[in-house]
Amino acid sequence: MISAQVSGPERGPVADRPRRRGQAPPHTPLRPHWACRADGQPWPCATARLMLKAEYENKMPSLSIYLAGLLYEAMRDLYHLNPHDGPSPRALYDRFVGWGPFRRSIDEPSTSHRDT
Template sequence: MVSPPRPHLPIRPLWLCRTCAAPWPCATARLTLLREYADDPVALLVYLGGLLHDAAGQLHTLNPHDAPEPAQLFDRFLGWAVPRRSP
């Protein structure tokens, strides 16, 4: 019997994926979130914005001298989900 695939969820306060240990949201989590929020991309951005807020505080608390920069966190949590406009 094959067990079902494990969801790619974050380990808090480290913000690493429970399944693949990549920085969360990992590639699989991103694809899953895009699929789950396909009909409401604004809700996805609101959700990710809340997680970005949580992660920024938790990662800074863990390591205040070497926490990710705000721009890095933006790219990690929101940048990939913001629709790109064609020039």
């Protein structure tokens, strides 16, 4: 059986951003529940999103790649915790990647900038 011979994907990035500032608890995810360590909201919370955008201000493609990797890690953790009643893939996408710098709803038609 070929599927038995193929190993699973490697672990994704470490969820260590946004970087800690000051003495307050960092707005990083508490795994495996993916809640914010500082305010208990689903991560990335509003503060984490602002801090991530500021930290990656000149590296927006890197932010998108980082968030996509964390989406993978969150799916692994959350579906392992609750395989039958976990969040939908669309909800997780919106939570982790959909707010980021290169967002466009999959429902939006693509626009073309052709001169007519």
